[in-house]
Amino acid sequence: MKKVPFVTLEKAKEITAQIPTPFHLYDEKGIRENCRRLYEAFSWNPGFKEYFAVKANPNPFLIRILGEYGCGCDCSSMTELMLAETIGAKGDDIMFSSNDTPVEEFKKAAELGAIINLDDITHIDIVEKALGKLPKKMSCRYNPGGYFEVSNGIMDNPGDAKYGMTTSQIFEAFRIMKEKGVEEFGIHAFLVSNTVTNDYYPMLARVLFELAVRIKAKTGVKISFINLSGGIGIPYRPDEHGNDIDIIGSRVHEVYDEVLGAAGMGDVSLCTEMGRFMMGPYGGLVTTAINEKHIYKEYIGVDACAANLMRPAMYGAYHHITVLGKENAICDHVYDVTGALCENNDKFAIDRILPKISMGDLLFIHDTGAHGFSMGYNYNGKLRSAEVLLKEDGSFKLIRRAETPSDYFATFDCFDEFSFKF
Numbered sequence: 044m045k046k047v048p049f050v051t052l053e054k055a056k057e058i059t060a061q062i063p064t065p066f067h068l069y070d071e072k073g074i075r076e077n078c079r080r081l082y083e084a085f086s087w088n089p090g091f092k093e094y095f096a097v098k099a100n101p102n103p104f105l106i107r108i109l110g111e112y113g114c115g116c117d118c119s120s121m122t123e124l125m126l127a128e129t130i131g132a133k134g135d136d137i138m139f140s141s142n143d144t145p146v147e148e149f150k151k152a153a154e155l156g157a158i159i160n161l162d163d164i165t166h167i168d169i170v171e172k173a174l175g176k177l178p179k180k181m182s183c184r185y186n187p188g189g190y191f192e193v194s195n196g197i198m199d200n201p202g203d204a205k206y207g208m209t210t211s212q213i214f215e216a217f218r219i220m221k222e223k224g225v226e227e228f229g230i231h232a233f234l235v236s237n238t239v240t241n242d243y244y245p246m247l248a249r250v251l252f253e254l255a256v257r258i259k260a261k262t263g264v265k266i267s268f269i270n271l272s273g274g275i276g277i278p279y280r281p282d283e284h285g286n287d288i289d290i291i292g293s294r295v296h297e298v299y300d301e302v303l304g305a306a307g308m309g310d311v312s313l314c315t316e317m318g319r320f321m322m323g324p325y326g327g328l329v330t331t332a333i334n335e336k337h338i339y340k341e342y343i344g345v346d347a348c349a350a351n352l353m354r355p356a357m358y359g360a361y362h363h364i365t366v367l368g369k370e371n372a373i374c375d376h377v378y379d380v381t382g383a384l385c386e387n388n389d390k391f392a393i394d395r396i397l398p399k400i401s402m403g404d405l406l407f408i409h410d411t412g413a414h415g416f417s418m419g420y421n422y423n424g425k426l427r428s429a430e431v432l433l434k435e436d437g438s439f440k441l442i443r444r445a446e447t448p449s450d451y452f453a454t455f456d457c458f459d460e461f462s463f464k465f
């Protein structure tokens with residue numbers, strides 16, 4: 044499917060007249076429509092709730108939009124918990140799904156009333172000691188081990204992953220937790236990332252639903268919520284087909300009736316912890332072509348770099364690029380599109396076929412709404428960019444300012460011998 048930016052050249056120019064590139068731009072309309080579709084797809088399940096994976100895009104303005112539809116926050120660090128607190132989330136609105144967890148974070152999660160999703164059986168004791176007693180409502184993360192394969196060949200290897208408890212541990216964990224007074228129980232698993240197939244959730248659901256039935260039979264513990272976590276992907280490439288959340292919802296429904304319904308457990312509520320699916324396609328990195336270089340290859344240098352969007356450098360990930368205003372121009376040039384880092388992997392695209400790019404052209408790098416800004420870093424002294432929300436009515440709003448050099452130097456300002464003034 045042809046990938047079309049959610050912003051026109053004209054609108055982008057209006058924004059860049061006030062906010063210099065590079066910046067991540069977000070599409071409020073797209074975020075809202077997608078979130079509504081998700082809740083409709085799971086409306087058959089009473090209690091369904093999406094906990095937005097804060098790590099995918101920790102911008103409070105965006106998370107607040109999702110909150111209007113009932114989404115909570117999935118946090119996995121102290122500052123993510125603090126961020127959830129800042130936007131007013133508490134209690135069941137926060138899922139704390141972390142691993143290798145410092146004890147202070149368990150304390151903070153408990154203070155906010157978050158649902159603590161334990162990654163390991165040893166954490167039962169740690170949490171009990173830290174809090175005096177276990178919270179009334181808790182969840183455990185499951186790792187079935189081995190390989191997990193979805194029909195189109197996308198596969199992952201949970202047996203090699205650091206997350207979750209083994210099958211025998213999870214039975215034991217629920218037995219202990221019940222004995223120690225926990226009253227409400229949930230299970231969680233995240234087995235494959237970025238799946239572009241409608242099969243992943245239904246297949247994962249079957250694993251977790253069957254596990255819930257076995258847990259009840261073996262331990263007497265009645266699971267009341269099941270967390271399908273993240274992993275629903277998006278089509279980064281034009282030739283990929285996106286997931287159909289309606290189909291996914293109704294196929295999970297079928298498995299639910301077949302496994303849980305048949306076992307007399309038809310009142311289990313479901314939740315998800317999606318990041319990428321909720322935000323990925325509704326963000327784009329807007330950057331200006333500032334240099335061109337003709338050596339053994341043709342290079343276009345832009346004013347953004349891997350510090351603003353790490354996925355291409357880190358995973359070799361594909362991000363589609365549109366030259367704004369040249370959406371329908373003939374693509375007859377082959378470019379590497381690069382940033383300025385002194386790292387040869389700082390390339391947004393390699394051998395990409397694009398229209399002729401002129402200096403000053405605005406490039407729209409697609410699908411940066413999740414794991415885009417949030418993976419940013421300061422290597423080479425590069426500063427994090429601004430974030431801008433393109434609102435439904437066509438107006439725009441700065442929702443995070445760009446870093447300035449004084450942000451970069453802020454961690455030295457406690458030393459008298461340096462007196463940076465900016």
Ligand SMILES: *Cc1c(COP(=O)(O)O)cnc(C)c1O
Nearest residue numbers: 096140272273274316317318319
């Ligand atoms: C990263 C993560 C998610 C979100 O994953 P997506 O692929 O972005 O949907 C959800 N839950 C946990 C525990 C995670 O670590």
